[in-house]
Amino acid sequence: MKATQYEGNKTFSVVERDIEAPKEGEVRIKVAYVGVCGTDVHIYHGMMDKRVKMPETIGHEMSGVIDAVGNGVTGFKVGEKVVVRPLDDRLVQTSDKGFNHICEKLKFIGIDSPGAMQQYWNVPAFTLHKLKENTDLKLAALIEPLSVAAHDVRLSGLVKGETAVVLGGGPIGLLVAMVAKEVGAQVIISEVNPKRIAKAKELGFDAVSPLEVDLVEYVKDKTENRRADVVFEVAGVVPALDIMCEVAGIRGRIVMVAIHGQKKEVDLFKFFWKELKLIGARVYEKEDYEKAIQLITANKLPFEQMITDVQPLTKIQTVFENIDKNPEGLKVLMDCQA
């Protein structure tokens, strides 16, 4: 079978490898599609070389079909469509208080252990979520990032009739916006890149540039001065940290989706004054996967338009190079069987 490997130095190789039998408790998946995550791009840029063993097969946004079932695995059979929730929580401790998805010794499959960018992938059966037979496997490769969005929206407590402002209109921002809209909220996307604004509008969203309009006034106009009930900070830039505190109304909830690697200045006075809440949100829990699967199965949101390119797995080097050249692209999938 064909497998890809991150070799360091912005280089992927494509190698031939034996198809291995699944070990006890594992299944082997014939991988259908694998999406490229922002984290994969970080790895490609060498920013995670301390964490990723090289050479390593990466990738964790995927869909596939069960190809073989190891000893001790029950409830799964060959031919079933599945996705993997790539969290290995086997080292969970009582001090993690039951929050297995972010437990201290969590291993992320596809970063800390081999990932999905290969034709066949052996994974522990406890990571699997079953799909319906008629599920489109291209769309199913969006389930992992969509689960991130479902988690963010669930932790925000957003309800019908509220207003959500999404800061950042990249792939995760758009998925958060979709889940928020599905909840029944009014959604406003703030994004500086004109191409991404155009894309967000094409997907049916109210999207504006905070460089062109006064975002706070814009949101006040749309909410009878209530401002946002929920703000999703998905931009990861300093101006977003200022604007999130401004655009949030009284008792507003701000979900921190972006990863801020360095300490940043925050207007804590506004947290006090308006009794704002900041809610950290990371990956997903089982129920978020189930929600994402339900949304993909229903297929009533513009998921297809999120997929801006599909390439054969063997083109992996070009795929990552092109992502660098085209930062406006949304989700790029690789077809692992092409």
Next chain:
Amino acid sequence: MKATQYEGNKTFSVVERDIEAPKEGEVRIKVAYVGVCGTDVHIYHGMMDKRVKMPETIGHEMSGVIDAVGNGVTGFKVGEKVVVRPLDDRLVQTSDKGFNHICEKLKFIGIDSPGAMQQYWNVPAFTLHKLKENTDLKLAALIEPLSVAAHDVRLSGLVKGETAVVLGGGPIGLLVAMVAKEVGAQVIISEVNPKRIAKAKELGFDAVSPLEVDLVEYVKDKTENRRADVVFEVAGVVPALDIMCEVAGIRGRIVMVAIHGQKKEVDLFKFFWKELKLIGARVYEKEDYEKAIQLITANKLPFEQMITDVQPLTKIQTVFENIDKNPEGLKVLMDCQA
């Protein structure tokens, strides 16, 4: 009657004034005791001269007895013991979403309008909470700051069996610690001032200096590595902002009680990584006052030890000067009838 006035320039005057009849909807209170709040000290230092009209009678932590009832006031009669919840929310708007206690146009009585540091005080009847006949009016002057603590603890969602770390062992920190202990939580106070540590221990608390022990390790030892479920940031200093993110365990809730006037650096990565929550908390709601009244009435917590000095109202200038000289003091009351 005697009234005091803040004149600016670190100066209070004591003046003779006529006792006025309460207006429609008001009651006149014969003020018993008035406590000095940190905010009053800020005013004395001139830090709120833009907001406070001068000369002005300040003060809002008080207890007293109804002395006269204005037209249109029902449910109150002369001789009843009361405290005032000094929030004038008459300019509330729908955009405040029902959060009257922090509404955009809130007026704080005793800052934005005349306060309690006088012998008789006329206030709108809607600000009153009744006390039981046998309530100690000295202790009752603690109800306002104790309501702040009750609000902070309520918003934290702290429950029995959890561990709370209180950063800062001043008056509000100690009251937060008391309310947290009353909930049934394990409470650890972090404080740098040795005199305040000694006082906290005298009040029965586990109190340590983060300059002498590694606070995170200390809390891990006391929680089987779970760290804090709730952190109250009452210190208002930069090191507290770093330690709050460290000492909080997975999904820990951090309540921002301190007022950080400038933007400060926060480790947002830890919010993401551990799914922390930051909860802004300001003043109190009706139910927090009721909780504080219940605690003062029961008098099972070491409230008496919180009162470190009682002086006649006429000594107001010396009282404020001495607070500056003795920052370790806890609550100073002025006896308005002495």
